[in-house]
Amino acid sequence: MTWIGLVWAEAHGGVIGAQGGMPWHVPEDLAHFKEVTLGAPVVMGRKTWDSLPERFRPLPERENVVITRQQDWSAEGARRAANVQDALRGLERAWVIGGAEIFRQLIGEADRLEVTELDVDVEGDAFAPSKAGWRVVDEGPWQTSRSGIRYRFLGYER
Template sequence: MSSSVAPGEWTEPVRGIGMVWARSTNGVIGADGAIPWHIPEDLAHFRQVTGDATVVMGRRTWESLPERFRPLPGRRNVVLTRDDAWRAAGAEVAHDLATALDTDERVWIIGGGAVYTEGMAFADRVSETVIDVEVSGDTTAPDFDDAWTLVDEGPWQESRNGGTRYRFLEWRRRA
């Protein structure tokens, strides 16, 4: 499959809610609050996909970001937390996902695992990077059900950072 759609570009009527993640071939997206690999091309893809959109994340995802990247530059950063007292410079606080997604802006859900699982009911699109490794971890990507269809399956590529293979997939919710 090939695609003429640029990452982050919507090609059909959608609500404007996407999710973006990288996962290993065995479904792991995180281990001990961190991403268990470093693929520069995936980080560039993430920046391109989320562009200048709103990003929604859980508090632990926010805290896992290196301090120099908090808030993620050029994007409205919304952080989900149940703690009414939690605040962070550059973050807008929301206490539930539905409230965080109540906007006319394009939104990308960027983690963590529980937020992705809940987000499956809201999202129209998933931009997924598959990393060709099997790793242990404590957080996995949600499974796709029959409501989703794979619309673009990019070729396997080798990272310039050690040759680890990866590829980009695009999923859309069926109408």
Template sequence: MTTPVGLVWAEASGGVIGADGGMPWHVPEDLAHFKSLTMGEPVVMGRRTWESFPDRFRPLPGRRNIVVTRRSDWSADGAERASSLAEALELARATAPDRVWVIGGGALFREAMAIADRLEVTELDLVVDGDTFAPDRSAWDIADEGAWATSRTGIRYRFLRLTRPA
């Protein structure tokens, strides 16, 4: 059996997931949720997502960090390079994890939607400008819809788990 693939992201109104190489919000509860989902499992990300993390969080601790980039000479301490999503998944699955998590960015999410079985989305009740957007998830089924809560930073949010329609 193939190791399942999940996608995890936070999105503001209009599907915004990023702006200028980062997230235009701070919701500590979302970061804790992300950590609890991905801890101990391989995470696959694009190079710009890797570069968006503050130095002190690179590599993401407790997870195998696999970075997809077309730059053949790219390397970073604590990260493995893959030239494609397929190669990244092959690397990730070599250790027989329970799940592989794709964590960004937008282009990698769109490509991985075809093979994912689960989406973990933090919806933010927030309107912000952005330049990176979540893939369309309208055809997916909501398996778990958390209640709206308010972050200690004042932003309303809720966690959604979506599954591929039968």
């Protein structure tokens, strides 16, 4: 069985995205994301792949697995998977990095959540899954990003 971690940043109201991107800029969150996922496979939906700046695709030093129904989809440095089961097949551990639909499909099987909580109100069209049944096991202090947004890192387990 694959160990599964979900990692995301969330603003007030559970907003995790807007129009295919993140409606904030918190460089410290991006550094934390890299630290958490480096060396492990990352699983994402195609829209999340498309939202990554081209210069960061594929995410370096990580196997990149992209879930898409498009049978002819391919990208250099990425492995295509037809569904979440296909994406996780053969992996000992994986970090799921989005988007909302993939999170919803896997939160019931996940072992860990790494959530960056952002103290900001933004409009969005993608939302974090419910954390009901999860408890905070790691709680970082509130900090202020160099972009001015307050944030903290939270780790959840069942």
